[in-house]
Amino acid sequence: MQWKGRQQSRNVEDRRRMGASRGGVAGVGGLGAVVIVVIALFLGVDPSQLLQQLDGQGGQTGGSTAELSAKEQAEGEFVAVTLRDTEVVWTKLFRDQLNRSYDPATLVLFREGTTSACGTASEATGPFYCPADQKVYLDTAFFATMRDRLGAGGDFAAAYVVAHEIGHHVQDELGILSQANEIRQQVSEVESNRISVMIELQADCLSGIWAREAAHSLGTLEQGDIEEALNAAAQIGDDTLQKNAGRRPMPDSFTHGTSEQRMRWFQTGLDSGRIDACNTFEARDL
Numbered sequence: 001m002q003w004k005g006r007q008q009s010r011n012v013e014d015r016r017r018m019g020a021s022r023g024g025v026a027g028v029g030g031l032g033a034v035v036i037v038v039i040a041l042f043l044g045v046d047p048s049q050l051l052q053q054l055d056g057q058g059g060q061t062g063g064s065t066a067e068l069s070a071k072e073q074a075e076g077e078f079v080a081v082t083l084r085d086t087e088v089v090w091t092k093l094f095r096d097q098l099n100r101s102y103d104p105a106t107l108v109l110f111r112e113g114t115t116s117a118c119g120t121a122s123e124a125t126g127p128f129y130c131p132a133d134q135k136v137y138l139d140t141a142f143f144a145t146m147r148d149r150l151g152a153g154g155d156f157a158a159a160y161v162v163a164h165e166i167g168h169h170v171q172d173e174l175g176i177l178s179q180a181n182e183i184r185q186q187v188s189e190v191e192s193n194r195i196s197v198m199i200e201l202q203a204d205c206l207s208g209i210w211a212r213e214a215a216h217s218l219g220t221l222e223q224g225d226i227e228e229a230l231n232a233a234a235q236i237g238d239d240t241l242q243k244n245a246g247r248r249p250m251p252d253s254f255t256h257g258t259s260e261q262r263m264r265w266f267q268t269g270l271d272s273g274r275i276d277a278c279n280t281f282e283a284r285d286l
Contacts, residue, residue, distance in 0.1 A: 001225050093275065211270050
């Protein structure tokens, strides 16, 4: 992915020089739950139990400031460029396909932990989108987790993470996310998980649309980039995560979709380039 020296988004809130802040944990869609699932499955516990334990941590730590390493500075620039690309793409697509304007999200970079309107963002929760403040929360250390623990390395795999979370913001802008989450609160756990899968697969599809535009309109993709994104989608499928943790896949517990589903819906967005092609809620086959 060609990103060095390119325009960066102004909608980045960099808190990495601040001390970590701890509070209640609240995951809101996206890839954030992946880290919780990975840790929980390796420990052999229910992910909800781990979330409850984290939620019980109170107080705040830090208050000190820390300098950013050259690696962290480069990661911040990379994220800001990727975010800017999503803004260009979705502004264009909202105008051309929906005849409406796009209001960009803010992306918060943090180190170890910080507060959000949805609770604490931390190393454990991983990246997530918070609809309450319309911000994406990201500790760039998650990129190393993807590479070293999940087998999903590469700069475009990291860009896919950002694009997926912005996909949730697109859902929020369209009113889809609020409606889906409202229904989830009224149904059984199994049905709630099924709706969660639809939400996540749609975000994968929307990230595929972004990848298409990045290639065709922005010309920033390099050979192997799409393969990196597809591999990332495969490595974070619910079935693959559970298998790699030595457990039998339990479809009723899936919240993000299988590896095959995640790859297929990313490819759907990549091939079609159309928002209406990403309607997972009415799809006959997820």
